[in-house]
Amino acid sequence: MNDPRHDDNTTGPEGPDAPLHRRGIKSYVLRAGRMTQAQTRGLEEVWPRLGLTLADGRQDLDALFGRQAPRVLEVGFGMGASLIKQAERHPGTDFIGIEVHAPGVGKLLDEADKRGLSNLRVYREDALAVLEQCLPEASLDALQLFFPDPWPKKKHHKRRIVQPAFVELVRSRLKPGGILHMATDWQAYAEWMVEVMEAAPGFANSAGRETAPYMPRPDFRPLTKFEARGEKLGHGVWDLIFQRVD
Missing domain, CATH: 3.40.50.150 (Vaccinia Virus protein VP39)
Incomplete structure (x- = not known):
């Protein structure tokens, strides 16, 4: 059986002038997932402090984090293990994570709170919309x-x-x-x-x-x-x- 990881039967990428949002096509599919108690706590108790939405508009990142620092954005952080480790190892860097799946967002928020991380913020939004609407150029x-x-x-x-x-x-x-x-x-x-x-x-x-x-x-x-x-x-x-x- 052929390994799909090596399947060369591919179409090429779209041209550079293709619209960013084509007919509502998304790079992800929202899947229902069972929430643990810790994940629920993250969404309910920690989100008001570390969560961001498109409605918050264009961000002043220095004001958001209360300092000037290097800024790293991770798109699609899954359950957040990598992002948590980086934020913990590099307290002098500010991190922003984007993920659409509630269990992963809840897990990351719960872990960030338990570890006392203040250099992390989270969007539960479409990454393209966040990049377009919320993050300044050259930021x-x-x-x-x-x-x-x-x-x-x-x-x-x-x-x-x-x-x-x-x-x-x-x-x-x-x-x-x-x-x-x-x-x-x-x-x-x-x-x-x-x-x-x-x-x-x-x-x-x-x-x-x-x-x-x-x-x-x-x-x-x-x-x-x-x-x-x-x-x-x-x-x-x-x-x-x-x-x-x-």
Whole structure:
């Protein structure tokens, strides 16, 4: 049986002029999930302090965090383990997470509260809308996109979040010198990401000659339980880091 991770029967990314929101197509599907007591507590008790919505409008990030600091945005943080670890390890950096699934948002908020983290804020919104409506231009030092849904079926490739229009929006929100860091465990999606990024204006690949176009997992990206389990099974993971140069 063919491994879909290596299926070359793919369509290419959309053109750079394609609309960001095409006919309501989303890069995610909302799934019902059972909430634990801790996750419910996070949404009910911690959300008023750390949660953000589109209705809050364009953010002044210095005012939001009460300081000037490097700013990192993670899109689709899942259950939040990686983001919590980073916020805990780097108290001098401010982190913003975006996730649409309630259990993951509740889990992250509960953990942030238990660990006393003040350098973390959370959106439960569509990431494209947050980038467009809430984050100022040239306000981020890094945007992280770790293990996004690969949408492996050919008919679903239009749902992949990594498209030329998305990358251009990210570029506008990154500071000059800021980085877009992506990671995936699907080789076909990694190749798709490379195709999009190599055609995107204003970015340069940070990979060295020996490993290009990919990079070894940097120390600042925590190894998730899912990824560690995959490594033991021989699954590959591809990291890409591109820097805004214009």
